[in-house]
Amino acid sequence: MWSRDSSGRPLVLVIDDVGPMARRLARLLKRSGLRVETCTSSLGALERIGSGARFDVVVCEVAMQSLDGVGFYVRASAAWPEIRHRMVFVSGGLPEEAKEFIQRECLPFFAKPLDRQTREDLVAIVRGLAIAGVLRSRGTGHAR
């Protein structure tokens, strides 16, 4: 149903400059049947999006060393406006500016640490966003 490649599974990009955290999040999402790629550099992720790579959902840590999540989102939006519907932020602590920006843009955000309930919700919502992305890009419309 959501076949976007031969494996038929949506693709999620996880961006976190702390490698173990990125891998942990990736494992969590993989267990729910999603394909996951990790990137430990927001600049690297930006480069890939700039070169035309597209993902069903992007899960991004806000607080990062080189370029924070908000900066990544702002730059990536220029190349890929559709990212707005595919973005999920996670973070342990949000600077006030980032918080304001995320609220203003109405972007989904999960606060770390992720307890069991939050992890389940994160996976469910990432899956939902992936389906929505697939339907949207197909232009699927059940006209009533």
Next chain:
Amino acid sequence: MLTAAKVPPPGPAEPEANVFPLRERLRFRDSFGLALIELRGRSLSFKRLAKGPWALFIAISVHWQGNAEAWPSQEALARFSGWSARAVRDQADVLERSGFIRVRRERRPSGSERIFYAPGLVTLAALADFVERFPRERAKPLRADTRTVVTPAMPPTSPHPAEAASAAPPEEASMEHRDQDQIEPSSCRELPPTPTTAPRTEEEQQIEISKQDEEIACRALAERMLRKHPTRPAPRWFDASDVAMVAACAAALESSEQAKMLALRDAIAGAFLVSKDGAPTVRFIWEKLEHFLDHVERGRRRRLSVEKAARCAAEPATGARSRALRTPAPAPMPEEVRAELERLFGPRWSASHVEP
């Protein structure tokens, strides 16, 4: 406690706006992720929802993106939610009983059954709360403004447009395979200069105004003028910027032509209701999408109440019958109860069973 038994099922002729109000629908579509988080985090009913029904709710709700009702197959829902088809049926029952969704079944000519899912009262209430708490944050003028054009800091190297413009899958739109294994993990390189302004809003970037939208806009503008000056003929030509403004609102609705026209009429009616200084201006009605949707909602409510009143006036017999139905039946007399019990259980059913 809301239960499905109290929720009338939406009929096939019920307008979309009654099943799922336009404002909530568009807001839910545009901020899907945040809306789901807020529903789950704020609404007590959603908090209590178990993992399975919650996954199914998400799988159903993605299909409401542009429509009031969705009819994904149970197999599709099973694939999306990760549960079996049997579990999907059970969980759909749970969602329906608890008022999260409304389910309508329709028999098709082929004999198969199609199931329509619409949001239930619990969901509608939670979404209305979400819209109140998160009013459309980017309610900027829809009028194209060349002064705010932002040069992308990092233009895509691919010359192909984004998939959003073509409504085709990204791999088709860009003519690229999406095999991410081909992409090597990148190394850092010098950053391009940071854009000084935020990315342009989605409305400014992605709304595509069709010829049909412009025609609808002209008709809506004519109707506004007729309403403003009932005795004068409506003008045939309108200011291009006004047409563009109205057409942008029409394009944002993503509905059929008829539904768009109805929404624009509702918006005109709703704006006339609240306008204090005479007839509302074009900008008052259509300049901001959020305000436009408010006008639509206000006008829609007024139209429905007028229609309801007209129906009651036109069908006095039906009205009398419904009033009679609402009147409680008189309590049966003890003799009648006794006679009925004897009829049911025979003459040996003694009165001692009935009387204390």
